[in-house]
Amino acid sequence: LSEGELDFIAALRAMAGDPAARGLADDCAVLPFGDDMLVLTHDAMVEGVHYLAGQDPADVAWRLVATNMSDLAAKGARPVGVLLSYQLNGGEARFLDGLREALAHYGAALLGGDTVAAAGAQSLGMTALGRATHVPVPGRDGARVGDGVYLSGPVGAAMMGLEALREGRVEEAMAYRRPVALVEQGVALAPVVSAMMDVSDGLLLDALRMARASGVCLAIDRMAVPIAAPEARRDEALRWGDDYQLLYTARGPCPGFRIGTVCDGDGVLVDGARPDGALGYTH
Amino acid sequence: LSEGELDFIAALRAMAGDPAARGLADDCAVLPFGDDMLVLTHDAMVEGVHYLAGQDPADVAWRLVATNMSDLAAKGARPVGVLLSYQLNGGEARFLDGLREALAHYGAALLGGDTVAAAGAQSLGMTALGRATHVPVPGRDGARVGDGVYLSGPVGAAMMGLEALREGRVEEAMAYRRPVALVEQGVALAPVVSAMMDVSDGLLLDALRMARASGVCLAIDRMAVPIAAPEARRDEALRWGDDYQLLYTARGPCPGFRIGTVCDGDGVLVDGARPDGALGYTH
Numbered sequence: 001l002s003e004g005e006l007d008f009i010a011a012l013r014a015m016a017g018d019p020a021a022r023g024l025a026d027d028c029a030v031l032p033f034g035d036d037m038l039v040l041t042h043d044a045m046v047e048g049v050h051y052l053a054g055q056d057p058a059d060v061a062w063r064l065v066a067t068n069m070s071d072l073a074a075k076g077a078r079p080v081g082v083l084l085s086y087q088l089n090g091g092e093a094r095f096l097d098g099l100r101e102a103l104a105h106y107g108a109a110l111l112g113g114d115t116v117a118a119a120g121a122q123s124l125g126m127t128a129l130g131r132a133t134h135v136p137v138p139g140r141d142g143a144r145v146g147d148g149v150y151l152s153g154p155v156g157a158a159m160m161g162l163e164a165l166r167e168g169r170v171e172e173a174m175a176y177r178r179p180v181a182l183v184e185q186g187v188a189l190a191p192v193v194s195a196m197m198d199v200s201d202g203l204l205l206d207a208l209r210m211a212r213a214s215g216v217c218l219a220i221d222r223m224a225v226p227i228a229a230p231e232a233r234r235d236e237a238l239r240w241g242d243d244y245q246l247l248y249t250a251r252g253p254c255p256g257f258r259i260g261t262v263c264d265g266d267g268v269l270v271d272g273a274r275p276d277g278a279l280g281y282t283h
Numbered sequence: 284l285s286e287g288e289l290d291f292i293a294a295l296r297a298m299a300g301d302p303a304a305r306g307l308a309d310d311c312a313v314l315p316f317g318d319d320m321l322v323l324t325h326d327a328m329v330e331g332v333h334y335l336a337g338q339d340p341a342d343v344a345w346r347l348v349a350t351n352m353s354d355l356a357a358k359g360a361r362p363v364g365v366l367l368s369y370q371l372n373g374g375e376a377r378f379l380d381g382l383r384e385a386l387a388h389y390g391a392a393l394l395g396g397d398t399v400a401a402a403g404a405q406s407l408g409m410t411a412l413g414r415a416t417h418v419p420v421p422g423r424d425g426a427r428v429g430d431g432v433y434l435s436g437p438v439g440a441a442m443m444g445l446e447a448l449r450e451g452r453v454e455e456a457m458a459y460r461r462p463v464a465l466v467e468q469g470v471a472l473a474p475v476v477s478a479m480m481d482v483s484d485g486l487l488l489d490a491l492r493m494a495r496a497s498g499v500c501l502a503i504d505r506m507a508v509p510i511a512a513p514e515a516r517r518d519e520a521l522r523w524g525d526d527y528q529l530l531y532t533a534r535g536p537c538p539g540f541r542i543g544t545v546c547d548g549d550g551v552l553v554d555g556a557r558p559d560g561a562l563g564y565t566h
Contacts, residue, residue, distance in 0.1 A: 005371055005400055007375070008369070015386070016392070016393040016394070018364065021394045021395060024395060024396075029364070029394035031412075033316050033321060033363075034321075035318045040366060040412070044397040048401075050399070081303065081304075081312070081314070083324075084295070085325055085368065085408045090287070092290070092291040092294070096294050100298055109301035110295065111299070112299075112304060113325050115288060115327075116327045117285065117332070118331075121401060123399075123401070123406035125327070125397070127366055
C-alpha cells in the first residue's frame, strides 16, 4: 500500500468512531438493528487490478459475490442480500449468468444498486448484507494467549488455479475462477471461536492482521498448514490469497486444521522466526 | 441510456424477485430486519460523468453523501450509516474534509467500505443505510387518480450553480456544489403522501417514472412549478436534476407546492400536452 493510501485509511478509521464500524479493522460492520444484528460489508474490484482484463465476466461476477459472502462467513452471518455497483463494458450477458448462479448458491437476494456507463477499466462494487447467527459476533481482536490457531482448509489452490488460467487450462482453474465462501462453516464456528477472519490476501498477512487486532503473537507451525500446491511451493502458498479459507482461534478442541498457537508478543512467527519478505498481497 | 444498459437493467430487474428490492424501480430497497424496517441504497459516481474532472474533492464527497441521503429522504427514512467505495486519485485530504462535514450534517456514521488504487477516471460508490420512520414506506407506485402532485421546493438552482462553477464563480455555485437532501421533510411527509421520490434526474423525467410505476398520468401545471432560475429558462429548469427536491402525491392538503394533479392515462402532461424533447438527464 502506498503512503497516501495508508494515510487515507488511517483518516477514515479516525472518522469511524461508531462501535458498529469496528474501527474499519474487521471484515464487516456489525450493527444492532431492530432486535436483530445486521452484518454489512462492501468490496470493490477493478479490472486489471483485482481480476484479469479479458477474464470471463461470469467468473468475475461469481468472485465479486464470493468475496463479499466470505466476509459474512467470517462473522458467522447468513447472507440476506446484495447491492451491485456495475460499470458497463459489453460483457453484461455473461456477467448476469455468473451473478445469477452465485446469488442462487448463497441464497442472497439482489436488492438494488447502480449501473454506470464510463470509459476505462471496469470498476465493480458490491455491498452484502447478512444476519448474525451468534452474538457476540466474532471479530479479529479476540485471540488470547494459549488459544489454538486454526485454518478451515488448504491454501494455495487459487494460486495454482490462476496459473492454470493464465496458461489456458481453464478447467483446472476452478479454484481461482469460482472460489467458494465458507458460510456454513462460519455459522458453525461462530459460537466456539475467540477470533475469526477470512483469508483473502494471504495466510501470513491475514494472521498478522489478527495478531495486531488482538495484541498477541500468532506462532504458526509451517508444516501444519494444509496446502493445495506442490510441497516446493509451500512458502508461496502461505502468502497467497483468494482461497477464502477461514482463519480462527479457539480454546480447546475445534473443527479444522490446527496450525499454531497464540503467544505473548506481537506479529507472526513461522517455526519460531519472523517470516521473510512480503506476507501476502495488498491491493 | 444505451440499448445495452437498458437490457442489462431489465435483466437485473427480472432477477430481483425479492419484494424488498421493489423491482429495482424505487429509490431504495426496503427490508424488514428484526422488528424494524431497513432502507438501503447505493449510488455510484464517475469523474467526468457524474462530477467535473478537477472539481473540489470536498464538494464531490458532499455530493456523494447527499445523493444517497436524498434517496433515504424519499422513503421517509432517517440515516444510520454509510459504506464508502473509494478510488485514490490524490485528492484524499479534501475528500475527507467534505466527507466528514456531510456525515456530520446528516448524523450518519461511517461504517465500512473499501479503498482501491487504480489508474483512470475516479470511480466512487456509497451505500447508505437508514431506518424507516413510517410504515408502509412510501414508494413511487402509490399515486392515485385525483391526488395532487407536489414539489417540496424550487428546481433549477443546481443548473444555475453548475453554470456559475464552470465560469469560476465558485461562491455562487453552492446549490450545485453542496446540495442538501431533505431528510426532515421526507420524514414529515411519509405519513401523508401516496407516493414519493426525489428529483435527481429532472422533474419531468422523474415525474414520468412515478407515472409509470403507478400506472397513472401526472398532469403538471407549468407555471405552478417553483423555479430558482430566470423565467426564460423555466423549461430547462423542469428538465434539470441535482436539486434533490422531493416529488410526491397526496390526497387533500399537504405541505409544499402543488404543481399538478394525478389523472387517468399514462406518462406526463405539461399544461395538457406531451412535453417535447428529453425530459431529463439519464446517466
